[in-house]
Amino acid sequence: MTSLSPSDAAQEPSATQRAYLAIRRMILTGELAPGEKLKIENLRQILDMGGSPIREALTLLVSDLLVERLDQRGFRAAEISPQNFAEILKLRCQLEETALRESLGNANPAWEDKLVISHHRMMREPRENVERFEELHKTFHMTLIEACQSPVLLKFCSQLYDLNIRYRYLAGKALNYSSRDIGKEHTDIMNAAVDRDADKACRLLLDHYRNTGAFLEKHFVAEAAE
Amino acid sequence: MTSLSPSDAAQEPSATQRAYLAIRRMILTGELAPGEKLKIENLRQILDMGGSPIREALTLLVSDLLVERLDQRGFRAAEISPQNFAEILKLRCQLEETALRESLGNANPAWEDKLVISHHRMMREPRENVERFEELHKTFHMTLIEACQSPVLLKFCSQLYDLNIRYRYLAGKALNYSSRDIGKEHTDIMNAAVDRDADKACRLLLDHYRNTGAFLEKHFVAEAAE
DNA sequence: GATCTCAGGAAAATCGATATTATTTCCGAA
DNA sequence: TTCGGAAATAATATCGATTTTCCTGAGATC
Known part of the structure; x- marks a missing residue:
């Protein structure tokens, strides 16, 4: 060297x-x-x-x-379609639940530190820097499941994450999550993870995904009707 | 045209x-x-x-x-390792169970015909033509889950199948399944699928994979000890 | 009037050569 | 003898040019 x-x-x-x-x-x-x-x-x-x-x-x-x-x-x-979107959401929920449970099972202090830091960085980033925020957002979600000891599973989750985020971008600026407090959702997930409460963490995580999914789907329907 | x-x-x-x-x-x-x-x-x-x-x-x-x-x-x-092998087996079991249940849920006569044909072709192929047999074997297993209506899931299963089969080849000719009747296992799986008995089909399929897995693992241990 | 065929042009796929980057070898100094 | 470093070697990564393939549209034929 x-x-x-x-x-x-x-x-x-x-x-x-x-x-x-x-x-x-x-x-x-x-x-x-x-x-x-x-x-x-x-x-x-x-x-x-x-x-x-x-x-x-x-x-x-x-x-x-x-x-x-x-x-x-x-x-x-690649083409997009409501079917494809639904498929991705479904698979994501299943795979991330598995990964999160295993990750919490193997969790150690170093992982916990990393999770807290990734959460902190995401929360600090202004939502205006869309791409930078999305990068930190992905890092947070991947860190959650990172301790699962299954590189292949992590790879699948990462791919599915990207496919999903694409739909979020495409739904575009029209998105407004005013009825939800995304920040709080993330914090709650992190806290459950830190507590090693797998059931709660999974429930919160999947709700997080499904709510966003339902939101986007509604958007597509509205768009298709225009 | x-x-x-x-x-x-x-x-x-x-x-x-x-x-x-x-x-x-x-x-x-x-x-x-x-x-x-x-x-x-x-x-x-x-x-x-x-x-x-x-x-x-x-x-x-x-x-x-x-x-x-x-x-x-x-x-x-790519490198191989017992960890990698175990990971693949585990993921495969989870994803194929999901896929098989959905496939059976969407099954129609055309799919059933296709399944029967793929089974027939596999059974007819002499085991000596290793590569040809493996090709038909993969086709049979993929056909089982093919009706699941989830291209991404099928892609994942296909990838995992290939990763697994590699270990089977590497374990090599030493393999002898004399204590098992592989043909019967496949036939039983097919029959359960044709009956749309998802629980039974999944149980048989996963046993099929896990038995082979345990067999290979034993082989690796023996090899490492040489 | 519709379909078929055959140039002409555009794009992709592939090749061979060059520029970059790692690895190895060899030599001299401590 | 061993360590470090510089040159030689080997392999990759990239480029520009050529070959092949596909698509388009005009003209001919039924």
Whole structure:
């Protein structure tokens, strides 16, 4: 090991990684619309790099279910549908309940500290910084289940989280959760987790998801009727 | 639509697809050992194609959890471990139970026909044709849960199936199931499914998986002690 | 008038070469 | 002898160009 400057983890990310994160962000936020054709040439110009990293990034996104590959006709952003949304919500509830129970079973002080910190950071972040907030929000939810000792399960949960958040972005600014206190919901979940009260934590977590789900679904119906 | 020759689905697959299937097969069967470095140049020569399709295939396999990507040091076949094996078994049992119950709930005559056919084909295939048999075996198990109306869940189950079968191949020819009648187990599962008896079908299916799991685990322990 | 066929153009897939980045080897100094 | 470091080597990551494939629309045929 040679130079240990204060921020040594700050090594230049690969082009593939940059492309992956950029395209993923664009799909999640809706900047690239569902079903939209993703032309290599376009993305090349936007991201200013060769075709290979773009293709590789798109290939990665295919297995995240955010991009669909059409035989030899390139890629497109994955389609959305009420069925798909319902499916994701359902699977998420089932998998996260499992993960949360196991996580609480294996919980240790280091994990607890990490959870409290992630909660704190999320609560402090102004909701206006939407993307930054969503990042911290995901970190909080993933930390909750992180101690479950099952990397594959965590991977599935992470994927499902992203698929779900995409619908939240797409529902868009119209969203107003005025009738709910999201902050309190998170705090209650954290407290139940810290108390190692698995039943309560699961109940709160699933309500949290299902309420948001019902909210979004209502939004879709309203939109479809316009 | 133009020419509908008897075998019209026989269009030339893309290089990427060929590479994907070939490398996947080599990893599943153990031809490429766990942890082994996967050098682009080697694979290029074996598969006789350029580097791009190889990279793309490897990228696809990363998200199947069959290949690991190391920062900027290329790819290697995923490692194996008893923990990983146990995790896969556990997740598989949970997800397939869910899927099977929903599948039986949505079952219709067309699905039932398909199930019977897939069972028949599997039973007819000589066990000597290992790879062909395994293909039919997977088809049978996937058909069981296919009516569950949840593409994401099916994808997860398919991935977990492949991860599991890899361990079966690795345990290798040493396997002898003499104390069990695998054929009968499959037939019983199918019959319970045809009867729409979800409880029974799930019980039999999970026993089927867990028995095989216990068998393999025993094998690993024996191997580690050598 | 409708369908079919065949260019022409656009895009994707793939290749070969180059630039980057890790790893190994070898040499000199402590 | 051992440690460190610099050059040599090997492999990856990326690019630009070529080949292949698909899509479009104009003209011909039924």
